[in-house]
Amino acid sequence: MAEFLANYLPAWLAYMVAGAIHVGLIINLVAVGALVFIWLERKISGRIQDRLGPTRVGGKFGWLQTLADGLKLLTKEDLVPGGADKMLFRIAPYVSFCASIAAFLAIPFAGGDYPFIVQHVNTGVFFVLAVLGLEVFGVILAGYASASKWSLFGAMREAAQVVSYEVPLGLCAVVPVMLAGSLDLVVIGDVQQGWFTNWLIFHDPATFLIFWVYFTCATASVNRAPFDLAEAESELVAGFHTEYSGLRWSFFFMAEYGSMFSVSLLASILFLGGWNGPLPITEWLGLTAANGDIAWYIGQVLGVINVIGKAVAGVCVMMWIRWTLPRLRIDQVMATCLKYCTPLAAAFFLGAVAWQWSLPGRTFFGLLESPAELQSVSEGWSDATAAATDEDEPEASEDQTVSSEPSRKVAAAKLTGAAALQIASTNLQGGK
Template sequence: MSVGYLASDSLLGYVLAALVHIALIINIVAVGALVFIWLERKISGRIQDRLGPTRVGGKFGWLQTLADGLKLITKEDLMPAGADGLLFKIAPYVSFCAAIAAYLAIPFAGGDHPFAALRVNSGIFFVLAVLGLEVFGTILAGYSSASKWSLFGAMREAAQVVSYEVPIGMCAVVPVLLVGSLDLVYIGDMQAGLFTNWLVFNDPFTFIAFWVYFTCALASVNRAPFDLAEAESELVAGFHTEYSGLRWSFFFMAEYGSMFSVSLLAAILFLGGWNGPLPVTEWLGLTGEVGTLSWYLGSLIGAANLIGKATFGVCVMMWIRWTLPRLRIDQVMATCLKYCTPIAATMFLGAVLWQYNLPHRNFFGLSDRPAATYAVSEGWELEKAKAEQEKALLEQDIEGAEQSENLDETVESRTAEAVVKTVALRGGN
């Protein structure tokens, strides 16, 4: 539910509703970071043929991350002697705020009243722009630490994030092209029905664009094999070498929060969003009026679908980290400039041509979509017909205005002639 739906007509109600959403988002990021840290430890243990956490919180180590968090809180907060105090202190919070601000525009369920703090018409660009601000915290941390290793790590991440924003943006525009809207809620609702309606299966170009997006997302959130900003073998610990205690944990939470947000965005753009592989909510009739029990159940099922897809994406990122070796900085930049950017541009043009030549068929060769969705081509035809109708009305208005102007000129000329004749007659008399 959006802020506007929860809030009353008063300013106080709106502010309270906004504070509730902010508290929920902060808790989602913080608790999600705890869960993902534990999950990564278990995944890395499985890949390396070991058990991982097994002692704190039962045999599965459920409370190991919480214990580590308490240890970080109690650690001494150190700052180098030559560091810029103000910038050094605010850098972790800049990264963390950018990571959580992206969740403001991410909907967790669709419909007229989506589960989102804010419904932004240009939600895709809002999320990508806010996530791009996270690098400012890294730059501040590297600059203010008075350490060459921190500065080198910050410079690496700045170059990497700025470079990979280009192919990410082009891949994100492909679903926008197919749907005709920047609204994440509308994009998710357009993929209702069977999994064949997911945009990743719309055409081969969108399918490849999804994998290019995921690859570039790894680089944008500084995950292996693109984690050059904190390469231990070269830069000690990278941009956060001089950080300790609670401030260091904010960088950690920002990283895992960004991983989850880019996975959520990938799920909405390409993998059906909150729609499952089968339209279970439609079959069970969980699409009632807003505020009813069936509506709440349907929205919760949709949110569970979206969170499950995003969690799977995060697990794939962890799997890649513990499988592939770290690249060199020249290889990272070459991957972006020589491969990801040209491929993303080609996929964008290919999706345009596919949509123009085969607007009624997707990757499976299906020509019709369920009644729950609207075919993209039909939307384009409606928009075209609407534009032609508006053009015809505009031409009629222009023609009518010209006729009216001609009529006015005729009346004025005849009136002038009558005045001249009247004056002439009076002069003759």
């Protein structure tokens, strides 16, 4: 978009306008997403518990309930406890919220040569996981700055929890990266084109099982029950946000629902085919770039609906879990993550490696031939096994064929997480 605008505006202004549009879109997505999810949570919990949930605000189904709640929260007094570290106390919700939003910068909503993404980062998996990890700083800051013992307990628990789930979460994300041969989320999504049999979750038994490990750790990473120890209302009153009120309090919740959405999006891109539907409908209908821009665009929008639909389903499952299970204890959470999930993830990773090594070029539990997109990666595998020569990484060539022109430019920049942020803010591009 920035390139397009640069034809009419000075370069710096073009980048700023493009950036503002992207950020506006992302904030809207997260905010509206949170709005919908909070309403959904109340409806789902209501139905699970034999209640109706909100029914009145906004006519039918109480669909404006969250907005009414938001207005109420806006009018509440913004309290800061006397003993609190006032600056940190005020900053903490924004840290969480910003981290939660920043993760969306590198999440693609549709793939292909011109993916729907704010900033095409070729280390997308790494970037998203790294930025999501920042969210806990807000929680720990809030607990530390509140001058309340309950908040402090919440922060300590969060700190203990974060070291336990990050390890297996990362291990789980490595498997799709290995199979797709790229850290680029667009590439990972695109290799799963075609039928649902090409989805990485169905690639082999190990990936099928590791998906559930990922989902467990993702639930832990967003502080959802049964891992909601940092706020554990029956033990710590309200944990890290005990002392918060009004809009600051709601920022924590926006962050929580935003992260739920982003880890579910990540799950759907890594394992569930991303923007590719279970059936190759867009191809049947000819909604591809070959049939002109409009057809391509409709196809992309269908992809966006697909990926968001899968993510919402993931969020709904998290809600279902929350309203069903009791809460674990802190030592049990750490045991679950470190003692069970980490070895399981490691074993499944090795299993996936072994499977791919012994059955390269096969998918759907080895029953079917891999699609062309996955084949090139598999060739790398068979080359490596046959010749074990020291040639260039097969992923590199793969990357160049699949990813778009601008993405190579970014690739050259050799991104780290921090540099990616910087580039994201100055060099925004995406779409067409």
